[in-house]
Amino acid sequence: MNNTENKPFFITTPIYYVNGLPHIGHAYTTVAADCLARFKKLQGEEVFFSVGTDEHGQKIAKKAEEEGKDPETFVNEISSAFEILWQKLNIGYSKFIRTTDPEHKKSVQIVLQDLYDRELIYKGFYEGLYCVGCEQFKTEDDLVDGKCPDHNTVPEMMKEDTYLMKMTVLQKELTEKIEKKELSIVPEKYKNEILSFLKGETLEDVSISRKKVKWGIPLPFDPTHTTYVWVDAFLNYLTVLGWDGDKMNVPKEWPADVQFIGKDILRVHATIWPAILMHLGIPTQRMLFTHGHILSGGKKMSKTLGNVISIDEMLEKFGVDGTRYLLMSAGTFGEDVDLTMERMIEKYNSDLANGLGNLVSRVLKVCQNLSIRFNPEEPSVFVDPAMMSEMRLAEVLKVIWNQIDKSNKYIDQEKPWKPEESTPERLQDVMTELLQDILVIAVALKPFLPETSRKIEEALKNGSVEPLFQRIK
Numbered sequence: 001m002n003n004t005e006n007k008p009f010f011i012t013t014p015i016y017y018v019n020g021l022p023h024i025g026h027a028y029t030t031v032a033a034d035c036l037a038r039f040k041k042l043q044g045e046e047v048f049f050s051v052g053t054d055e056h057g058q059k060i061a062k063k064a065e066e067e068g069k070d071p072e073t074f075v076n077e078i079s080s081a082f083e084i085l086w087q088k089l090n091i092g093y094s095k096f097i098r099t100t101d102p103e104h105k106k107s108v109q110i111v112l113q114d115l116y117d118r119e120l121i122y123k124g125f126y127e128g129l130y131c132v133g134c135e136q137f138k139t140e141d142d143l144v145d146g147k148c149p150d151h152n153t154v155p156e157m158m159k160e161d162t163y164l165m166k167m168t169v170l171q172k173e174l175t176e177k178i179e180k181k182e183l184s185i186v187p188e189k190y191k192n193e194i195l196s197f198l199k200g201e202t203l204e205d206v207s208i209s210r211k212k213v214k215w216g217i218p219l220p221f222d223p224t225h226t227t228y229v230w231v232d233a234f235l236n237y238l239t240v241l242g243w244d245g246d247k248m249n250v251p252k253e254w255p256a257d258v259q260f261i262g263k264d265i266l267r268v269h270a271t272i273w274p275a276i277l278m279h280l281g282i283p284t285q286r287m288l289f290t291h292g293h294i295l296s297g298g299k300k301m302s303k304t305l306g307n308v309i310s311i312d313e314m315l316e317k318f319g320v321d322g323t324r325y326l327l328m329s330a331g332t333f334g335e336d337v338d339l340t341m342e343r344m345i346e347k348y349n350s351d352l353a354n355g356l357g358n359l360v361s362r363v364l365k366v367c368q369n370l371s372i373r374f375n376p377e378e379p380s381v382f383v384d385p386a387m388m389s390e391m392r393l394a395e396v397l398k399v400i401w402n403q404i405d406k407s408n409k410y411i412d413q414e415k416p417w418k419p420e421e422s423t424p425e426r427l428q429d430v431m432t433e434l435l436q437d438i439l440v441i442a443v444a445l446k447p448f449l450p451e452t453s454r455k456i457e458e459a460l461k462n463g464s465v466e467p468l469f470q471r472i473k
């Protein structure tokens with residue numbers, strides 16, 4: 001993930017479907033990507049960080065109809081809810097793209113026309129299973145008891161004239177690219193999953209148009225069909241850079257250095273997306289960083305189970321940085337992680353209110369009372385860039401919290417609130433050391449808790465601080 005060339009480091013998040021309001025899963029990926037983007041920027045790298053919404057297709061059209069709204073009004077409302085949430089969560093993205101943007105639509109049509117002209121797209125017939133929830137074609141092997149395991153629904157049988165994109169011809173080359181890590185899939189287990197799929201099955205040509213779906217981008221060479229929503233969606237990763245669809249004109253930020261995705265959308269990202277790029281002669285993305293899902297109390301969140309943790313509720317209870325911290329410290333990024341409200345409240349109180357908050361307020365209060373002078377040294381950065389590149393975010397936070405605990409123990413042991421038990425010189429030394437520790441901690445926290453970090457740095461300048469985190473019940 002090191003960027004030695006003269007190109008901005010390009011990070012993408014999936015663009016989310018606007019069939020419903022944003023939820024904790026969307027926030028999880030986006031906050032993680034934001035932490036990496038902020039870290040890279042702090043290292044002095046130029047970064048392009050893209051987010052956005054995926055707005056076409058059957059699922060969204062159906063939902064708009066259920067809500068009694070025309071699709072345009074419906075997608076506008078939900079897309080802006082995503083934008084508002086990213087602002088609340090302090091996501092420092094470079095561009096928010098919507099697949100209903102006219103420039104995006106135009107570029108998608110240019111790509112499709114080009115592939116059609118070169119016979120990489122051809123007219124055919126498709127018969128198979130389709131899960132509208134996933135907006136993906138399914139094989140019998142993908143199903144559990146005849147149902148899509150992600151949506152718990154029976155997929156519909158699709159029998160349609162359709163246009164198909166050639167995939168089988170690319171199978172060998174794609175497999176090699178993944179093996180050689182030209183397209184690196186991490187963590188390793190996800191790479192193995194894709195390689196065993198590519199080695200075990202024929203990569204079938206994929207249907208890239210729908211006749212029955214009206215809410216989509218019309219095929220330029222046959223407007224009675226609309227573009228398959230995934231093809232439309234993948235191209236966002238280029239159009240977000242202002243790409244006009246001309247393969248000779250690829251933006252300087254491309255290829256994407258890291259594309260963050262959840263495990264449920266890995267297969268399409270590792271097959272259809274690189275295939276489009278390979279057909280166009282454009283380099284494939286460099287890395288697919290795959291993460292697991294957030295579970296609640298060991299189970300998938302669902303309204304029926306009543307275990308849904310709402311992102312708005314988290315923001316209300318824990319604030320922006322509290323929410324960011326609890327999401328990023330929840331567990332190993334590539335694995336499923338489990339959250340419950342009770343455990344999060346406990347963690348918020350112990351790590352943020354008692355741990356970090358208490359350290360900063362105690363140190364500053366003593367310094368105020370004793371009129372301690374502080375001439376900060378250039379803070380040493382102790383976050384390991386390799387750990388960040390491997391997205392070991394929970395571990396990085398652990399390292400920072402070890403330092404916080406150490407400093408808290410130090411102040412407990414030195415008891416500077418009892419100055420009569422020490423000498424002025426000793427007190428000045430102890431407090432300077434603690435202030436310097438706090439500065440180092442604030443710098444390390446920048447990518448994760450940007451607002452808190454800013455408040456701490458300001459407090460160190462002004463010598464006073466409001467409580468950073470209030471204990472909650």
Ligand code: MSP
Binds near residue numbers: 017054294295
């Ligand atoms: N629109 C497509 C992506 C197109 S990208 C070219 C899509 N959208 S989505 O709204 O369904 O969001 C999917 C993303 O959210 C995936 O990365 C998925 O893994 C993530 N999450 C959805 N539920 C999740 C959890 N419970 N936990 C963590 N992430 C999960 O798919």
